[in-house]
Amino acid sequence: MDKPGPSKERKVKDENRQFQELIGQQAMFTKPIQDSETATEVSYEISRMIAKRSRPFNDGDFVKECIEIAAKKMCPEATKKFEKIQQNRMNIQRRNMSLSALDESTAQLLIFIRGVTQDFEVLEELLGMCSLKGQTRGVDILNVLLDECSKTNLDLSKLSGVATDGAPSMIGVNSGLVTLLKKHLQEKNINAEDLMQFHCIIHQEALCSKKIEFQNVMKVVVSTVNFIKSRGLNHRQFKQFLDDIESEYGDLLYYTELSLQII
DSSP: OOOOOHHHHHHHHHHHHHHHHHHHHHHHHHHHHHHHHHHHHHHHHHHHHHHHTTOOTTHHHHHHHHHHHHHHHHOGGGHHHHHTOOOSHHHHHHHHHHHHTSOTTSEEEEEEEEEEOTTOOEEEEEEEEEEEOSOOOHHHHHHHHHHHHHHTTOOGGGOOEEEEOSOHHHHOTTTSHHHHHHHHHHHTTOOOTTOEEEESHHHHHHHHHTTSOOHHHHHHHHHHHHHHHTSHHHHHHHHHHHHHTTOSOOSOOOOOOOOOOOO
């Protein structure tokens, strides 16, 4: 059998070199993407564990510091990969919001409690997030609410108001949550006549604000929000700024005009 000529060997080498260069170029793009996706997945897992153990969201920074210390000691060559894990308070909050919305087949009941301390400081905390796997009637929501209050030893005699949405299971006259809660308090010899009830409170606040003369303020605020939200670069930079300062809010909302119609 005749050996391939020099020109044929050169062609094979050139094709092999070009193939290796192509593989290297593809790896330059795919590897960082894979590392970023892995870091995001790890961030979600850590966020889930923090929420599962009812730990403060600020613990994410502490967890990341521990991971980086372990990485520097055990696998220093992979330290940069661990640095990509985003675990500040705002990221933990957004991760848990995403995780809470993943299961569309299960109704999630979020119970917040707001109170005033002895120093007249208003505090609000998430009392619990409960899954309603069956029906979502007023009585089902009431049972979950009472169970959460019992776990934390809350004194219902100090309850002054309830804020809900406008769903029938919440504000129904006969079998809504608020009605059933008042009956439960009366059975426990707790005065429920003065219990304040609010629903769709954001709409009420928006309607009240229309009567306040601060158009000069609203004009500046609305134009500023529109300037930030209407340009992609501005919006991304603004969100990154909020992330850097660990702001309580991670984004802006467009202003929506609200009108009242009496039927």
